[in-house]
Amino acid sequence: MLDLKNIRKTFNPNTVNEKIALNGIDLHLDDGDFVTVIGGNGAGKSTMLNAIAGVWPVDSGSIVIDGTNITNLPEHKRAALLGRVFQDPMTGTAATMQIEENLALAARRGQKRTLRIGITNKERSEYREKLATLGLGLEDRMTAKVGLLSGGQRQALTLLMATLKKPKLLMLDEHTAALDPHTAAKVLALSEQIVTENKIMTLMVTHNMRDAIRYGNRLIMMNEGKVILDIAGEEKKNLTIEILMEAFAKVSGEAFANDRILLT
Amino acid sequence: MPGAIAQGLIWGIMAIGVYITYKVLDLADLTVDGTMATGGAVCVMLMLNGTNVWVALLCAIFAGMLAGLVTGLFHTAMGIPPILSGILTQLSLYSINLAIMDFKANQGISVTKYNLIVSQRNVRSLSISNPIFTTLIILIIVIAALYWFFGTEIGCSLRATGANEAMSRAQGINTNIAKILGLMISNGIVALSSALLAHYQGFVDVNMGRGAIVIGLAAVIISDVLFGKIFRNFALKLTAVAIGAVIYYIVIQIVLWLGLNTNLLKLLSALIVAVFLAIPFWKEKLAIANAGKGGKGNA
Known part of the structure; x- marks a missing residue:
């Protein structure tokens, strides 16, 4: 179980570069949930994963995994509960080993x-x-x-x-974005296989709407540091890109104008 | 020439210490310029006050580790960049080293009165008291110990920290502890080398560590250039570093024979290291330039 309560994070506060990255995120995941996360650039997808991983402390809110409050734990201690795969293939492994x-x-x-x-x-x-x-x-x-x-x-x-040691939560952060389409598909299929076989609670950030619809039992969309759409169950199964885009326009009051998402 | 080999082997131990921070942890640690006098100072002063030679040697290693701990805390607990942390410790060690040496710039220790582990006097003798022989044994022990350590779980976490910090934290490694530990081990080894050097030359001088990092880097780079492609095993790599230091001292010896003013040695060392550090960078630039040309040719 994962519980995010009112997570807030502002980068460079009180400067001209101030950026509200997470604007009060509330999110609950049940055991075995495989949630895909979509949203435009700067929506806060990766920031949310980094907040959970503890790359830096959050400004406010609480992060609880399976009853353990990890909000104030250093990154290396949280790692016991988390598995992470990053966007850049260089980040996740030690090249010289x-x-x-x-x-x-x-x-x-x-x-x-x-x-x-x-x-x-x-x-x-x-x-x-x-x-x-x-x-x-x-x-x-x-x-x-x-x-x-x-x-x-x-x-x-x-x-x-x-996933070698089964994590409480697996976080996949656009982990196929840097790969060619063929390899990306292979790694995605492998991800799904590992997640479903081991019933791992998973958050998968992707910029590919089709993948977001195809994989997982639940989909959330983020915008301006908030979760603005949360679709699960039957509704998720019947989802199409068109429905998603309409839903986005309705919720945010603007068209989903992100080339990267429209094109893929 | 035996003198150059003995000195090279003693500095080889020091260079192995530099290898651990510079290559394994990917930190340039300048503490060693201070530690390279601290080890000798602690060992010589303790022995002058009647301490057993091996106890004095252990205390010297411990003092070096303490210096590494301080640099590590400057970096991790106070957020000071590693290079600056090392410089700060190195500078403070100058005063500390003088304090250890009763505020004298140097202290002698006679091989006739004290039981020294290695001495310049025996460098041409064909007995087990020859410093080359003794230093070789110590070198082998150091390499064996490090080979074992870096194969353990903790040792692997140190290597991982040097290879990829973000990944290491994601795998639950406390990278701050790893860095501190690495700095302590490195400086402990340097202090051991310092104590041996003090024995070898029969005195300790507050300035004997000046430029030590450059000599250490020179040895590491020479070993990389000569053996980098052949030696893959960690123990062999450490051996290569020691050989690198011996080669460095032989080259210096030859240059001195050719009539170079001793006072210009440090300038020469710095230039050699600068050039060798630049070689990989230049190689890459050249490769890019050539690739550019090749691309045009094909188009």
């Missing part, structure tokens, strides 16, 4: 790190099996440096790392 070393780091998320060996042979065979499920041949390159992988391979690996 091996594939298996990256996985071993992820396997210890939320655990106290000790002077025990950083990766055991038992782990290695586990990772080999898990990597094989990606179907990218990475299981034969376990000691290769991650920096040698393509963007799609890195995102698939990051996805595996984010």
Whole structure:
């Protein structure tokens, strides 16, 4: 369960660059919810995920996951509950470390790190099996440096790392935006497979309306730092791009004029 | 030449300390210019006051780690950029080092009266008292210890912090602790090298660490250029750094034989390091320029 209550965040307050990024977000997710998040540039989608992850402190409001109030926890402590995949394939992995070393780091998320060996042979065979499920041949390159992988391979690996220890909440932040369409589709399919198989509560930000409609059991639309649309269940299943655009115009009083969203 | 090798090996230990911050943690730590005198000062003064040589050596390492801790706290708890944090600690260490040395600029320690671990006097002897032999053993112990440590869970978290901070925090690593720990280990090693150097030359001087970071970087860069493509294993990489320091000292020795004024050495070192640091940058620029030409040719 995730509960966001009245989350507010203003960047550069009291300056000419003041930007109200989150303007009182209220959001409740049930266990197993797979929620897609859409909205124009600057709507606050990524900012909301960063607020949950604890990249910086929020100005006000509370963030509660499964009864644990994490609003004031530092980022590395919240990580025990969260899995994250970022937009930039470079962000989610350590390029100068091996594939298996990256996985071993992820396997210890939320655990106290000790002077025990950083990766055991038992782990290695586990990772080999898990990597094989990606179907990218990475299981034969376990000691290769991650920096040698393509963007799609890195995102698939990051996805595996984010879910290696089942997180309470998985956050996918436009994680296919930097990939070519073919690879993006593959990584998306993989994401859905992992999320549904493990029943992970998920927030997936996307700029692609079709993907937002196709995946997940619930869709929210953000604008100017607020959730302005929340569609779930049967209504979500019957959703089309046209209905979404109309709904947006109705709620916000303006046309949904974002080229990036219209074109994709 | 044996002198150059012995000195190179002692500085090789120091360069391994620099490697940990500069390469593993991706931080340029200037504390080492101070720590490179602190270790010797602590060790020599304790021994002059009758402390056992090995206890004195451990205390020297501990003092170096303390200096690393201060730099780490300047950076993480006070938000000061790492380079400036190191400079601040280094500057304060100058006073601290003088205080340790009873406010004298140098303190001698005689090999005839004290049980020194290494001494310049034996550098040409063919016995186990030869400093090259002793330093080699210490070097191997240091490399083995570091190889083990960076394979542990904590060691891996340090490497991850240096490789990708955002990712490390997302994987639950306290990157501030990792940086502090790395700085402490690095400066502990540098202090060990400093204590050995003081033994080797028979005195400690408050200025003996001046420019140490440049010598350390020179060793790291030389090893990168010569062995970067061959050595993939972490222990081999550390070995290469030590070899880099030996090569540096041999080159310096040759330059001195050729008649260079000793006072110009630091200028020479700085220039060499500057050029080698620039090489990857120039290579990239050249590659871009060539790619541009190639593109036009094909079009």
